[in-house]
Amino acid sequence: MGYCSSSNPSSYLHYYQFLFKIFLLNLMLQSANSNKIDLHQLVFTTCITQNQTFQNYDTISKLSIVSSLFQEFLDKSLESKFFETYAGDENIAILGLFQCRNDLNYNECHICTNRLVDIYSHFCGERLPARVQLSGCYLDYKAEEEREISKLQMLHKVCSRKRANSRSFLEEMGYAFAEIKSCGMNGNGFCDLSYGKVHVMAQCVGNLGGCDCGECLHKAAQIVHDECAYSLAGEVYLDGCYLSYNYGKYKISHEGKGSKEGTQKLAAIVAGGIVAAILLGAVFYFMKSCGKKDDDYW
16 A cells, blocks of 8 residues: 655755746736736727718728728838828728837837727727727827828826825926927937936827927926826827826826736636646646655555
8 A cells, every 4th residue: 555755855845946936937927917908008099980071981991991001000010110101092091000109119019009900990990080099009090181180189188086295296297397398309209207206208109300299298298287287197198199197106097998808818817827837736746756655665
């Protein structure tokens, strides 16, 4: 009759090292997962109910044009973080663009753009003009004659309900926003900076010149000053730029669908797989230990 007894300490040490490695892998996966949730969160969509110019235009043809436009976006997102082009036929011309945050790599940009197209199909269908904004990227398309829409037109704004009670808050905010405007005029259209407890991130549309970018960011900062006041976090999206800020560790939490649900499912699968691996490892180790003792007994 076989029996199991305690193994030598060195065997247990190897097993606990194995468990510790699995634990570290779990932490790394959860950290990477949380970043993806942030980048793929849905911030807002704007899709009009019906475009008067093309209300009688063949829906199938329109969908075909938009589909080919989006396929070009996906292809270009592997090598560019901003792309603008026209698509259409003799009856309709659509101007479309996508843009990713400048601090994303091309692979992250491609994944984000792919998510944009997926969300668009659920919210906007064949309607235009439309814009879908995620935390890490956005797409925008409209009829050619609508391309002259003011870049200073506000599309979306959100201010946190929690407010600051610090005297230094306005001083730090004012300095940070002044730096953002300067960065927009002199930089590459993307700014990410901190001053004191204030962190500000802003980006202009890729085809906007330095002076126009500075003007757009100045307008966004003015909206924040006037409408968000002492809010600890806020975001303003204009047609030509967007700006987000947070004070301390407080951040805006978007309630949009985005990819949160899918990512949570992935996290559950990963966590379940890790737990299963640990249990299987424990069973395997236990059986191996028992088998070894059986051999010694017989």
